[in-house]
Amino acid sequence: MEHTDAAPPDQATERPMKRQASHSSATRDGVRPDLKRAAAADDQGYKTHGNMYSDGKNKKSRQRDRRRADNASKIRSGDRHKAEQVVTAADMTNPCSTKTGWSGMDYKRRPEAKQLTQDWLDRKIYKIMVDDYEFTLVRYERSPTLLLDRNGVAFAFRSNIPDWMTTPDENGRTWLDHFEEECMWYIDKCGPRKDADIEANNRGDHWYMVVGVDRQNKKSPDLTSFHKAHRQATDELLQKPCTARLIKFVSTTFETRFPSLAQRVSDCETKLREQDRGEHATPLFGKFYNYCINGPRKGVVDGVSTGPHVDGKNLALMMCAVFVWGKFDHTEKAWLVLWEAKLIIELPPGVLMYYPSSLFTHFNVDPSDLKIVTTSDGSRPTPENSSPLKGVPGRGSVVFFNQATMFQLAEKGSSVKDARARVISPVA
DNA sequence: ACCCGAATGATAGAACGTCT
DNA sequence: AGACGTTCTATCATTCGGGT
Numbered sequence: 440m441e442h443t444d445a446a447p448p449d450q451a452t453e454r455p456m457k458r459q460a461s462h463s464s465a466t467r468d469g470v471r472p473d474l475k476r477a478a479a480a481d482d483q484g485y486k487t488h489g490n491m492y493s494d495g496k497n498k499k500s501r502q503r504d505r506r507r508a509d510n511a512s513k514i515r516s517g518d519r520h521k522a523e524q525v526v527t528a529a530d531m532t533n534p535c536s537t538k539t540g541w542s543g544m545d546y547k548r549r550p551e552a553k554q555l556t557q558d559w560l561d562r563k564i565y566k567i568m569v570d571d572y573e574f575t576l577v578r579y580e581r582s583p584t585l586l587l588d589r590n591g592v593a594f595a596f597r598s599n600i601p602d603w604m605t606t607p608d609e610n611g612r613t614w615l616d617h618f619e620e621e622c623m624w625y626i627d628k629c630g631p632r633k634d635a636d637i638e639a640n641n642r643g644d645h646w647y648m649v650v651g652v653d654r655q656n657k658k659s660p661d662l663t664s665f666h667k668a669h670r671q672a673t674d675e676l677l678q679k680p681c682t683a684r685l686i687k688f689v690s691t692t693f694e695t696r697f698p699s700l701a702q703r704v705s706d707c708e709t710k711l712r713e714q715d716r717g718e719h720a721t722p723l724f725g726k727f728y729n730y731c732i733n734g735p736r737k738g739v740v741d742g743v744s745t746g747p748h749v750d751g752k753n754l755a756l757m758m759c760a761v762f763v764w765g766k767f768d769h770t771e772k773a774w775l776v777l778w779e780a781k782l783i784i785e786l787p788p789g790v791l792m793y794y795p796s797s798l799f800t801h802f803n804v805d806p807s808d809l810k811i812v813t814t815s816d817g818s819r820p821t822p823e824n825s826s827p828l829k830g831v832p833g834r835g836s837v838v839f840f841n842q843a844t845m846f847q848l849a850e851k852g853s854s855v856k857d858a859r860a861r862v863i864s865p866v867a
Numbered sequence: 868a869c870c871c872g873a874a875t876g877a878t879a880g881a882a883c884g885t886c887t
Numbered sequence: 888a889g890a891c892g893t894t895c896t897a898t899c900a901t902t903c904g905g906g907t
Contacts, residue, residue: 545893639894655881655895657881658882844882871907872903872905875900875901876901878898879897879899881895881897882893883894884893
């Protein structure tokens with residue numbers, strides 16, 4: 440219930456810090472919240488970027504921490520990386536969540552689902568959105584973008600592309616090139632997915648996987664079966680420099696832009712530890728429990744382009760983060776639609792997009808479809824010239840997300856089922 | 868002809884959300 | 888509170904493809 444509050448995501452989850460700063464040094468007034476958070480994170484044993492270096496406690500590491508904190512506060516105040524703000528049709532006071540508020544409303548229950556999927560398959564949807572529904576196009580203009588709902592509530596964020604991703608090294612190759620290689624290495628190492636697994640993915644027919652911890656229909660959190668089946672490859676992937684750097688970047692950006700949502704993840708870990716569930720309490724991907732690579736399938740799907748869907752199992756008032764990699768014409772291909780917000784968002788490789796994926800029907804769409812559909816000779820899109828099954832060649836993505844069941848367990852202390860049983864039978 | 872492991876298929880079960 | 892549908896996991900039997 441408490442999560443269905445008609446409040447901005449950043450406030451809806453705001454709750455008193457469980458742990459009062461117990462050390463006298465931390466009780467001073469005027470301590471920046473970000474520093475307090477860092478201290479709390481340290482107390483909880485997180486492997487934050489900060490304490491990796493501050494273990495040594497030398498002067499340099501302190502300077503590094505301070506610079507990082509200064510940078511974060513400047514970003515927050517708008518002195519650096521100021522975000523352009525876009526007001527949209529979204530309404531966060533009335534989000535498409537389930538009644539309990541934990542997760543998102545299933546795609547199949549959404550009124551337009553059937554027609555939408557059909558129009559997407561027919562490649563008519565772009566024209567419909569632009570011409571009939573007056574969707575807003577959000578082009579990439581090299582600055583960060585903050586998306587506000589109709590009430591001014593921030594509900595999504597698109598980063599700019601940081602220089603370190605695109606600066607060529609001595610061989611003329613960039614971080615983005617190397618990251619792509621790491622993803623392709625992993626896809627190759629794990630091998631092709633079974634047809635049944637591809638079939639089961641309602642997002643598209645590209646290669647995908649989910650690693651990390653979940654509790655879907657399990658009593659206790661555990662690694663996903665894919666993670667267990669490809670443990671070594673996954674361990675190796677997480678050691679790779681570009682993947683490791685992205686995980687840090689995604690998490691620190693999340694903490695900077697959505698501090699109280701990041702805090703809710705930290706609280707989740709703390710509570711799971713208090714419940715003696717320490718084994719899988721720590722998110723393996725910074726502030727995210729799950730990580731997913733979407734990529735091509737050799738000879739079958741050339742690149743990733745997802746059809747209309749909702750990630751309903753994810754925590755409703757939480758962000759998932761999509762990172763786009765690969766090489767394709769991002770001005771014409773694979774823009775991201777947030778249906779209920781009436782947005783079509785350009786996502787070049789290197790940007791990071793945060794949004795609540797359980798609340799918004801989302802999918803990729805090609806602005807170039809406009810040309811196909813409006814050809815004067817009356818030619819129709821055909822499977823030959825426009826099969827969505829082939830996807831967008833050269834495009835891949837990586838998704839960070841948090842599933843509702845982990846937070847149910849942490850915040851209620853048990854599964855929803857057990858919690859109900861306890862409330863209803865106080866007699867015994 | 869025989870054996871073994873991998874892939875595939877069938878079935879049961881758990882958890883959650885929804886409806887009555 | 889109970890029935891039902893959906894989604895995902897676990898388990899076991901069967902089939903398939905090599906290899907000896």
